Structures are given as C-alpha cells and as structure tokens.
Amino acid sequence: MNNTSLYSPRVTSTVERLLRTAETVDAEITPRAFAHIKATGGVRDDQAVAHLLRDAYMAIDVPTAKFLYNLVRARGAATVVEFGTSFGFSTIHLAAAVKDLGAGRVISTEQEPAKVIAARANLEEAGVADVVEILEGDALGTLENLEESIDVLFLDGWKALYLPVLKLVEPRLAPDAVVVADDLAIMPEKLAPYLEYVRNPKNGYSSVEIPLGDRLEFSVRAHA
Numbered sequence: 001m002n003n004t005s006l007y008s009p010r011v012t013s014t015v016e017r018l019l020r021t022a023e024t025v026d027a028e029i030t031p032r033a034f035a036h037i038k039a040t041g042g043v044r045d046d047q048a049v050a051h052l053l054r055d056a057y058m059a060i061d062v063p064t065a066k067f068l069y070n071l072v073r074a075r076g077a078a079t080v081v082e083f084g085t086s087f088g089f090s091t092i093h094l095a096a097a098v099k100d101l102g103a104g105r106v107i108s109t110e111q112e113p114a115k116v117i118a119a120r121a122n123l124e125e126a127g128v129a130d131v132v133e134i135l136e137g138d139a140l141g142t143l144e145n146l147e148e149s150i151d152v153l154f155l156d157g158w159k160a161l162y163l164p165v166l167k168l169v170e171p172r173l174a175p176d177a178v179v180v181a182d183d184l185a186i187m188p189e190k191l192a193p194y195l196e197y198v199r200n201p202k203n204g205y206s207s208v209e210i211p212l213g214d215r216l217e218f219s220v221r222a223h224a
C-alpha cells in the first residue's frame, strides 16, 4: 500500500482545482504587473508591485511541489516553516508530507488577509488543515518569537526579504536543517545578497543550486 496522501482524492482534486484557477487568474494579473514594471524602469521587484500582485497565486510548479513533499518526508521534519503561503498550493504539499510522517506541523506566513482566509479553506478542502498554522502579517514580525526548532524552511515570499527572514529564524534552525529558496531564475539581483550569504561556508551552510522549476537554492545548516 502507498501511504502517500499526495495521491488521495482530497489532495488531488484540490491541487488540480488550484492549478486551473491559478493559471487563469495569474494570466490576467501578471501581465499588468509586468507592464507596470516596464514603465517604471524595468527591474522586477515584487515588493514594489505587491499591490498589483495582491490576488496572484504565483504558485510553485508541480515538480517543485513534489520535491518539497519528498524533502519533508525524507528529513522526517517535525516543524516546517514557510515564508509566503499565497493560496496554500505549496503549503498543501508540505502539510501532506507532515501528515504522512504522522506527527509535526507546518507554520506558514502570509501578509494578505484575503489570501490567509482562502488558503485556510484550501487546506481544509485538501484535508490537511489540522497540521497547519498560518501566521497573518509581515513574516518579519510573525516569525520573530518562534520557539520551535525548524527542520525545513521554505522561502517563497518577496525576494529581498529572504536574507532578513533567514537571519531572523537562524537561531531556531535545527542542526542539519534544510533551507530551500525559490525563484533564483526570476529576480537574481534581489536574491544576490541571500545567495552570497548561504554560499559562503563561513556562514555555516552547505549550499547548492537545483535546476528545478524557477530554480531553487538548497542549503543545509552545517554549523558545528
């Protein structure tokens, strides 16, 4: 028997519905954001156009989602933290893995109140809401007093905040914790400080790029 809830009817139907909706919604929203970016100098900065992307899904692709599921299971993660829930597509995959492990939880963060409500409903529909807590507000505030030891950290909010978020929760990373950062292909200039930090062995990580989806940085907390 395969105890992989990714293939359960509830997860499958929710994931398929979200993929369909995300495609339609983002096809309408993102060209407007790109046009605005072009008209204002051409440098993509999601934070600067956050008002235009308020309703956009910007979800990871299916291979990346399956990779995250496998990673959480392989790590036997008890605590997974996500920066950037959006409508909960990635969160469903992280939560499915935690559920299949039999214990643990996902703490996800989202600053758009409407997305928090929608994500909670999507997690409920997928049957994984009981292992997820969504912290509403700016992750730099909501993650400030985290007490848990983090096994897996997934970074997928606004790119300029990856390094500040990592530094904020760094004291909470478990030995050999895994940090995955998405979107290396999308905004390299915004991610440069983050990549410089995790790729410098002096900062206590072993880090490598993975050519999956919009390209990921896969870092292991390797300090003594």
Ligand SMILES: C[S@@+](CC[C@H](N)C(=O)[O-])C[C@H]1O[C@@H](n2cnc3c(N)ncnc32)[C@H](O)[C@@H]1O
Residues within 6 Å of the ligand: 057, 058, 059, 060, 083, 084, 085, 086, 087, 088, 089, 090, 091, 109, 110, 111, 112, 115, 137, 138, 139, 140, 156, 157, 158, 161
């Ligand atoms: C790329 S989307 C996340 C997509 C999601 N991980 C998925 O695969 O479905 C980024 C999300 O991060 C949220 N976000 C950006 N900066 C944030 C911050 N400082 N605190 C909390 N959420 C933030 C945005 O509102 C947006 O919904």
